[in-house]
Amino acid sequence: MAVRRKLIKERVPTPERPAEERIHDFKEVNLGYTFELAVKEAERCLQCPANYAPCIKGCPVHINIPGFIGKLVEYRDDPDKAVKEALKVIWACNSLPATTGRVCPQEDQCEMNCVMGKVGDKINIGKLERFVADYAREKGIDEELLFEMVPKIEKKGQKVAIIGAGPAGLTAAGELAKLGYDVTIYEALHEPGGVLMYGIPEFRLPKSIVESEIDKLRKLGVKILTDHIVGKTVTIEELLEEYDAVFIGSGAGTPRLINAPGINLNGIYTANEFLTRVNLMKAYLFPEYDTPVKVGKKVIVIGAGNTAMDAARSARRFGAEVIIAYRRGEEDVSARIEEVEHAKEEGIKFEYFINPVEFIGDENGNVKAVKFEKMKPLDERDKRGKRKIVGTGEYVTIEADTVIIAIGKHPNRLIINTPGLKVERGRIVVDENMMTSIPGVFAGGDAIRGEATVILAMGDGRRAAKAIHEYLTKKREGKENA
């Protein structure tokens, strides 16, 4: 039984670097809890019973949240033990907590219905999860735990190919490796990690964290072949000759463009290109790093999701004045609340209800302004519950020397052209076992969902791994009985 204790209404804050300091570099913004602060926050949790706790229901992978938070309090006198026990609980459902703790939209998931919200601040579940993962990594507790698990792995003698090293593929690979399968990841880029590596900036998710996750996978025996583009270097058909099953986690990497005159003017980037140059290729360190990027004095970012915030905040760090232009209103901004707040603190301006209709260039083919139509909201709502918007016939032109388009992405084209692979509206279709129309080929993450989230992609990877395990177990037994 939990001990009755006094309600502490306010969240224990996590230290953050001040905006005026952080806009000059790409180092992490939020510094996270120390053990003492984490325990203080953990103590606020009411320890709702697991079968009832609304936080667990809100988490897409159903982490036993009171379970892991409770361990921090229970073993408060032995931090290493507390973290190890908490990590065990988290790992049962989520193998990338350092990442999800940082990037999950907690306000719409685990923290949304936290009962503490009725009397005060909700529990800071994301930051606690992050703390456990960070502490464990720094102290080598995660590796220790991994090695306790490794000797128990019983080799199955079957091979699985994973396409794409994003959260979906990495999770599927890890789970399958732990089950004893021989796993090889095929990744198109030179670094594994998917969006975690090329999209989400260093100041929000340090790349060393992603690298450490990938390191652990390698220690589990997962092989990673970078520079291999499935559909070009090797086809799915060929993979099926060599492997017993295939998982597609190729994401939604094709940027959506705006069908307006002037879209190919110089200075107009897709968010993918801009963020890839900045994050993956480290253009913020040019010319020490060879890849250039051009950020002007006035930057307009079009869109209002996480990608738009990341692009805007990255551009800000090059010293630009940045405007986020969104065709809807503030209520429909889809980015995580924390990112929107950080963006505002960093001096980024938001312009609502404007929709780009033309990009205006100078005589050298460089963008110099964007013409927008002013929009207005209607009372009527669309299928997703957002207010419909219509054009007003009024226009406004805003000067800009750099424009970043962040209005969404489609699944990667090279994969979806595979013969026999059923695809609807660009998304790979899977059955309830995550299997595609090609037997033995499974899929998950953004490749089946369009743009979603890290935790949903991981959840898919985990479910697919389970389904692949069942499929391969049958295959094995079929062979043994034959």
Added chain:
Amino acid sequence: MYRILEKKELAPKHIMYRIEAPHVARKVQPGQFVIVRAFPNGERIPLTPVMWDREEGWIVLITFVRGKTTMRMANELKPGDSILNVAGPLGNPAPIEKFGRVLAVGLSAGIVEVFPIAKALQKAGNDVTTLHVAPAPMAILKDEFTESVSRHIFEGFEIQEGWGTKEIVAEIAKRGAEKVKELLSEEDFDFVLTVGPAGAQKAVFNVVKEFGIPMHADLHPIMVDGTGMCGACRVMVGGEVKFACIDGPGFDAYKVDWDELIHRVGFYTDLERRALEEYLKSLRGE
């Protein structure tokens, strides 16, 4: 990691690397390219496999030294070293069909990319003439072409005192257009193919257009990933936005918005120059 089996200077500034890359060698077709990252802090640059051996698992890349990356490769890589990344093959194969008489034009360093395509076209039963336009003496791959196609023509010129890259490229465009005009006036061709700087390709296209002969152009926009993810390589073709890395790199020359392409490839010129200058400074120990 991909081992360099052989490295050779074929002509001034033209460096050949034979590289162990079995995953590319197994699959590559004429017209496709790879993305190479040679150094930990290096750029990803597109290069073209010029020759390959599927069984032995190697490809040949030939770079024209023009900026920091190609110069660093020339200076720093030795046989036995490894290249960090060779991704591919990427892009679509060139159309290898029976056209009849083909004129394949390599403007400046573009000639190396013409080689695998011209060879395959000749093999497919075409009568192929290859034309190389470049400052003399730059008889790169001359023997290889002579062996593989019906006729190889080298159109060279002397670099005048005081000329920089700009003047040389302009001269390549001028000479290319003139020579192509001469050839098309005197002989019948059914198909023209070009690879080279966008400005020079446009000049050649303007001539070919007068004769109404079908023309295929391999385009070289700036690329980053080469897999359709970033959109850096977008080009306007037939009024639609295309990604050269997955929709091309070859397109119907009649549909390409040449002026836009010329603008786009020049977008980073100032930063490229700065990168090169700082690199040269570091070489001088400054």
